[in-house]
Amino acid sequence: MPIPSKAIAIAHPNIAFIKYWGNRDDSLRLPSNASISMNLDGLETRTSVEFVQSLEADELILNGAAAVGPALDRVVQFLAMVRRIAGIKTFARVESSSNFPVGVGLASSASAFAALALAAVKAAGLALSELELSRLARRGSGSACRSVPGGFVEWEAGRGDGDSLAHSIAPPDHWDLVDCIALISSEHKTTGSTQGNRLAGSSPLQSARVADAPRRLQLCRTAILERDMDGLAKIAELDSNLLHAVMMTSDPPLYYWQPATLAVMQFVRSLRQNGLLVFSTVDAGPNVHVITRQGEAGRVAGMLRGFPGVQDVLVASVGGPAKLID
Numbered sequence: 001m002p003i004p005s006k007a008i009a010i011a012h013p014n015i016a017f018i019k020y021w022g023n024r025d026d027s028l029r030l031p032s033n034a035s036i037s038m039n040l041d042g043l044e045t046r047t048s049v050e051f052v053q054s055l056e057a058d059e060l061i062l063n064g065a066a067a068v069g070p071a072l073d074r075v076v077q078f079l080a081m082v083r084r085i086a087g088i089k090t091f092a093r094v095e096s097s098s099n100f101p102v103g104v105g106l107a108s109s110a111s112a113f114a115a116l117a118l119a120a121v122k123a124a125g126l127a128l129s130e131l132e133l134s135r136l137a138r139r140g141s142g143s144a145c146r147s148v149p150g151g152f153v154e155w156e157a158g159r160g161d162g163d164s165l166a167h168s169i170a171p172p173d174h175w176d177l178v179d180c181i182a183l184i185s186s187e188h189k190t191t192g193s194t195q196g197n198r199l200a201g202s203s204p205l206q207s208a209r210v211a212d213a214p215r216r217l218q219l220c221r222t223a224i225l226e227r228d229m230d231g232l233a234k235i236a237e238l239d240s241n242l243l244h245a246v247m248m249t250s251d252p253p254l255y256y257w258q259p260a261t262l263a264v265m266q267f268v269r270s271l272r273q274n275g276l277l278v279f280s281t282v283d284a285g286p287n288v289h290v291i292t293r294q295g296e297a298g299r300v301a302g303m304l305r306g307f308p309g310v311q312d313v314l315v316a317s318v319g320g321p322a323k324l325i326d
C-alpha cells in the first residue's frame with residue numbers, strides 16, 4: 001500500500017445560480033446543461049479516508065454512526081473507482097461529518113463527495129490536478145464537482161466523461177456575497193437529487209430549460225464578473241423558477257416548495273423592489289437561499305429569523321476550494 005494511506009480533507013457545499021438538473025448519461029452523471037455556483041464558507045464536510053490492509057470491506061461512519069444501505073453503497077462504488085485508478089485492492093475506513101444540520105433538506109452530497117474525492121485520492125497515493133479531481137468528484141454527485149475549486153465556479157457540461165468538470169471563474173474575494181439560508185421545515189421526506197435528476201426528462205419543460213441554458217449561463221457569468229447584483233438577481237431567480245417548473249411538471253411531479261418557501265421568495269422580491277440588493281434561489285428542498293451583500297447580511301438574516309415558517313437561518317460568505325488538512 002502506498003504512503004500515505006490516510007488523508008483528511010474538507011470541502012464546502014455550494015449554491016447554484018444556474019442549476020444542474022437532468023443528465024445526458026445518468027451513470028456517468030453527464031449533465032444536460034452547464035451550471036454556475038458559489039461555494040459556502042463556514043459550512044463544511046470533513047472526511048478522513050484510510051486504506052487498511054486488514055479490512056474485508058469498506059466501512060463508513062457518517063456523522064458518528066455506522067452507515068449501511070444506499071449511503072454506504074454509494075461510497076463503496078466511489079472508492080472502487082479510486083482503487084481502479086490507483087491499481088490497489090485495499091479496502092478503506094471512511095469517517096465523514098458535516099458541521100451543518102443534516103436532515104433539513106440542505107444538500108450535503110456536494111461537500112461530501114468533494115471531500116471524499118480529495119481524501120481518497122491522496123490516501124491512495126494519486127496525484128490529480130484540480131480539474132481531474134473535479135471530474136472524479138462528479139461521479140459521486142454531480143454538484144460535488146463544483147465544490148472542488150474555490151469561489152465562483154462553472155461546471156462545463158463537456159462532450160463526455162473526460163471534459164465534464166468544473167473550474168473557478170472568480171476567487172472568493174472577488175465579490176462579498178453572502179447566502180442567508182432560511183431553513184424551512186419539511187414534514188414529508190423529499191425525493192433525493194439522484195432520483196430527481198432521472199425524472200427531469202419526463203417534464204415537457206425540460207427541453208426548453210436546457211435549450212435556453214447557454215443564454216442564462218452567459219448572463220450569470222457576466223453578472224458575476226462585473227459584480228452586477230441586479231443582473232445576477234434577475235437571472236438566478238428565473239433559473240430557480242425554471243428548475244422548479246420542471247420539477248413540478250415531471251412524472252411523478254416533485255413539489256419541493258412548502259407554503260413558507262413561496263412566502264419567503266415573495267418577501268425577498270418585495271425587499272428588492274424597495275431597493276435592497278437581495279435575491280432568492282431554491283434547490284431540491286424547501287429552504288430558501290437568500291443572497292445579499294456583506295453589508296446587508298445581518299439585517300437580512302434578522303428579518304428572515306422573524307419570518308413565519310422559518311426555523312433558523314444559516315449565514316455563509318463565499319467559500320474556498322476543497323483542501324487537505326494535516
Ligand code: PMV
Pocket residue numbers: 015016018019020021035107109110141142143144193194197283284
Ligand atoms: O448533485 P446533485 O445530485 O445533488 O444535484 C443537485 C441539484 C440541485 O441542487 C437542485 C441544483 C444544483 O445545480 O446544485
